[in-house]
């Protein structure tokens with residue numbers, strides 16, 4: 001894959017094999033300052049320049065072996081940033097290597113980096129910084145070939161007054177007289193640049209398994225260690241399902257009110273199936289199916305982002321992020337073994353699926369594959385061309401209760417409900433019940449009053465349940481809930497919650513101005529990516 005519509009780098013001419021970052025963190029000016037050294041190798045002949053992706057980065061100089069290289073920064077493309085072109089001292093032949101060192105600073109506009117004020121942390125005393133480079137924000141953390149087709153190792157020396165952690169193994173620390181410490185890291189497994197991650201703050205680590213430490217602020221470390229006590233079990237089940245976990249450590253970072261990582265939903269569901277039984281996995285698939293229906297509704301069923309192979313040409317990948325690409329199917333283990341450490345495209349995957357099926361099961365399965373409407377599955381838009389049949393055991397009780405409420409909608413004072421209705425429900429069943437209710441035509445306010453009185457939904461603090469209750473109420477323009485929605489959306493940075501809440505409030509009766517005002521009052525609280533998307537939803541950009 002020598003072409004990536006979301007990168008401006010000349011990836012068909014050069015590849016980066018390793019990056020060393022040397023950065024000083026300055027919380028006072030909210031800037032990272034230092035250098036990125038890129039080990040590059042020519043993958044074509046006669047390569048005279050290296051073009052890198054950057055976004056809102058201030059380039060100071062580019063050098064190779066100590067001599068200064070000519071560089072120029074192109075005018076900014078709104079979605080893809082400014083291409084940085086560096087002229088090599090002499091053209092490289094294929095397979096020739098060199099190292100380019102770029103001195104630079106980040107700016108306050110860099111979308112990968114979020115700086116939190118002390119008040120935004122659990123401890124309220126120290127500032128905090130974290131990065132989020134997926135999908136194409138690595139270019140605003142460092143100049144790089146910001147394409148998943150380029151896989152590299154990295155190392156870093158991060159000098160800061162507070163502890164730094166990265167998506168890499170810590171290999172040493174060096175204290176300085178001025179009160180800062182240099183934290184050193186190495187990541188020896190190749191990975192795309194968007195997985196480079198850094199967090200700096202008043203962080204404490206707690207061992208939670210033979211290869212896992214959870215990092216977070218001391219104020220919440222007990223809760224975090226408890227929350228992730230099952231981590232080793234989770235990783236081991238993943239290993240049984242896929243291949244041995246070969247990154248060495250499986251550490252976790254718990255951010256102060258953070259963005260959610262949607263990354264491995266499919267595998268997560270498989271792991272749940274192994275750990276808790278098929279009923280539970282099917283139940284969570286039902287929930288996922290709902291999320292898919294919502295994504296398709298959000299984009300519109302003829303929108304190109306609803307295709308399994310989204311057309312990204314000229315589009316910002318953040319806008320394309322949804323449940324849609326996660327509707328994958330089996331052969332995981334063989335798939336991971338075959339493609340570990342490589343980036344592939346849809347055609348590579350299909351070719352491998354065919355050869356795997358033929359080798360493992362023979363022509364019969366190939367005939368079956370031939371019956372698949374690949375065009376509809378891969379390039380078709382809207383919902384996938386199947387009607388899923390999930391195990392409904394756990395969903396039945398949720399559906400029944402929902403139906404009862406639906407059927408009671410014309411009664412003045414329904415008396416068939418009681419707090420007992422939810423007594424035997426697991427939290428996930430409560431969530432599914434509310435999801436089902438949210439699919440109904442809005443219930444009368446008298447019914448929402450009653451539901452809240454009996455089930456005490458407004459007082460629930462579980463974010464998943466609270467979120468769905470709010471969505472049920474917003475659909476009905478139930479204004480009593482608005483202050484709760486504002487409170488929740490203003491303190492919850494996870495995009496999967498705050499974005500739909502703001503959007504629903506904006507569209508609810510008398511909610512538009514409130515949604516805008518309450519978002520703008522807290523705008524700096526959100527990760528820049530989330531803030532930009534919410535602003536778009538609320539017609540503010």
Ligand SMILES: *[C@@H]1O[C@H](CO)[C@@H](O)[C@H](O)[C@H]1NC(C)=O
Pocket residue numbers: 020022156157184
């Ligand atoms: C980073 O730290 C290592 C280990 O102390 C040191 O050898 C290296 O020179 C440092 N790298 C840079 C670029 O300063």
Ligand SMILES: *[C@@H]1O[C@H](CO)[C@@H](O)[C@H](O)[C@H]1NC(C)=O
Pocket residue numbers: 024159176177178179180
């Ligand atoms: C503190 O000292 C280190 C090591 O000399 C240096 O790299 C860093 O820039 C200094 N930090 C500040 C904030 O002055």
